[in-house]
Amino acid sequence: MLTARAQQSLDTLDAQALAEIRTLRDETERFMLRYKFGMDEVITKLSILREEFNQAHDYNPIEHVSSRLKSLDSVIAKLQRKGIEPSFESITERVTDIAGVRVTCSFVSDAYRIFELLTAQPDVTVLRVKDYIASPKANGYQSLHAIIEVPVFLSTGAHPVAVEVQIRTIAMDFWASLEHKIYYKYDRQVPDSLLDQLTDAARTASELDERMETLHRRVHGEPVPRHGGHGPVAV
Ligand code: 0O2
Numbered sequence: 001m002l003t004a005r006a007q008q009s010l011d012t013l014d015a016q017a018l019a020e021i022r023t024l025r026d027e028t029e030r031f032m033l034r035y036k037f038g039m040d041e042v043i044t045k046l047s048i049l050r051e052e053f054n055q056a057h058d059y060n061p062i063e064h065v066s067s068r069l070k071s072l073d074s075v076i077a078k079l080q081r082k083g084i085e086p087s088f089e090s091i092t093e094r095v096t097d098i099a100g101v102r103v104t105c106s107f108v109s110d111a112y113r114i115f116e117l118l119t120a121q122p123d124v125t126v127l128r129v130k131d132y133i134a135s136p137k138a139n140g141y142q143s144l145h146a147i148i149e150v151p152v153f154l155s156t157g158a159h160p161v162a163v164e165v166q167i168r169t170i171a172m173d174f175w176a177s178l179e180h181k182i183y184y185k186y187d188r189q190v191p192d193s194l195l196d197q198l199t200d201a202a203r204t205a206s207e208l209d210e211r212m213e214t215l216h217r218r219v220h221g222e223p224v225p226r227h228g229g230h231g232p233v234a235v
Pocket of ligand 1: 100141
């Protein structure tokens, strides 16, 4: 239901302007749909890896997979924040987190294993990697981020689509989701004392990851490397 003012504004638009608005709306829907398809493809790849790994090794390196498509409002806010020109071309090039997939693993070695298995697939192109596990952010945030590109096959042919994949352990995920909530609760102005506690909690989460991995390896008779047995991802 339109307000009287909105209806009045609409009445002042001529037929051509209305047609242009409809075209833009349709193009935007098609544009966003490609990201949904790209995201679906990555989710399918992960669920195949998960099932096959379970069958072949009787072990599941993936605890949980979640995904989200950035809302149009968030995309527009990001364009304004970063001064990006509002064209489909520049959005494709510069906003690479419209489609996002988050993978939660039990152990750090599983996070790297999933990254390697996913990015080794011939139709996956790695555009960018940020290894916040090897190099945590100053606040303690840990996660392995990769912007990958997968081809989406439409009636018009193959279209490469960027998908942001975040891979982390349960402990890292627990920390990140609490930190995210606190960040928004304080409207990005988190008191220093809380920030210190969060950074300290991140250290505890990291220690827990190391201890759990050591325990897991001992139970399975695997050698226990001194630093968890995984290195940063070479970019
Ligand atoms: P949302 O709603 O999760 O998408 P970019 O600005 O994205 O182009 P940037 O910032 O260099 O580039 O990307 P980076 O460092 O890979 O981080 C992107 C995403 O990682 C964020 O997305 C968060 O999801 C997550 N992230 C990064 N740093 C932190 C952190 O300190 N705490 C938490 N909780 N999450 C973090 P968005 O767009 O912020 O939000």
